[in-house]
Amino acid sequence: MPARGTHGFRFAVGAAGLAALLVSRAPLSIRLSADQAPVATPATPTLSLEQQEEFLKKAKVLRTRSAGKGVTGTLRATLTDGTTIHDASIQTIDESMREFRSNRGTELNFVDSWRYNVAAYRLDRLLDIGMTPPSVERNYENKPGAYTWWVDDVLMDEGARLKDKVSAPNVLMWNEQMWIVRLFDQLIHNVDRNLGNLLIDKQWRVWMIDHSRAFRLYDKLKTPANITRCDRHVFEKLKALDAATLKTTMGDYLTAPEIKALLNRRTEIVNVIEKAGAGGLFDRPTPSPTPAPPLPVLARPSTRR
DSSP: OOTTTTTTTOOOOOOOHHHHHHOOOOOOOOOOGGGOOOOOOOOOOOOOOHHHHHHHHHHHHEEEEEEOSSSSSOOEEEEEEESSSEEEEHHHHHOEEEEETTTTEEEEEEEEEEEEHHHHHHHHHHOOOOOSSSEEEEEETEEEEEEEESSSSEEEEHHHHTTTTOOOOHHHHHHHHHHHHHHHHHHHHOOBBGGGGGEEEEEEOOEEOOOOOOOOOSOOOEEEEEEEEEEEEHHHHOOOHHHHHHHHHHHHSSOOHHHHHHHHHHHHHHHHHHHHGGGEEOOOOOSSSSSOOOOOSSOOOOOHH
């Protein structure tokens, strides 16, 4: 999923840091560390989202190793279905605490769960954003977890881009992607967006990964100022979200209170964008790089409450 060896980095991005994500004007120069250098891998056939999901659910695990730095014990696995060989990240963390203290302060009702990776991907599909890699539920060593498609052709992560003062070749396209990242993080109340969890591929597409500390129970936006503009197509999808759809598509991964809080934040986001008028909307060349088909309902009744 992330650049070689970068998955799981956890360094905070505050409001000022998010503002810095708009590109600098520095010369293009990229310096990859040894564990980010490209390695020879078999060519991967182009698979649809459904085919990627099916691969993640059923492909045989050939080997696993640590995905790099981090505190969630994320693994990088190599999978094969006999035809395709591809990597995935595996997260099985599922922890909750009444009170969690860190250098950022104290968080009540803290949760760090693999479930939120699957929920974030399914929400991305519902909104037709196309910036979160496929993530499915699957057991690993008799524990439920999330298997997430390892992003192909990663050039660097946002931390490396800022460190090396690399400018995006298309500033407008970059800014449009970052407006969506900010909006999505406010929608899911992501308390752990960090520079290592924003990946940039060779086409300068941005990928959002690792959402295990999101979907908090707060009705209000974490940082309302981060909501500035929204893709018009995504905005229409956002307005159409309802409790019934969220329950049938991700009820195994979000509780009823988490869904209710998400919808309340959605309403606040819609209000902000509508107050901005015509300037609050923009149109990407296509609704998403690969328009997604309708998201199927869960194969079994929801078990989350």
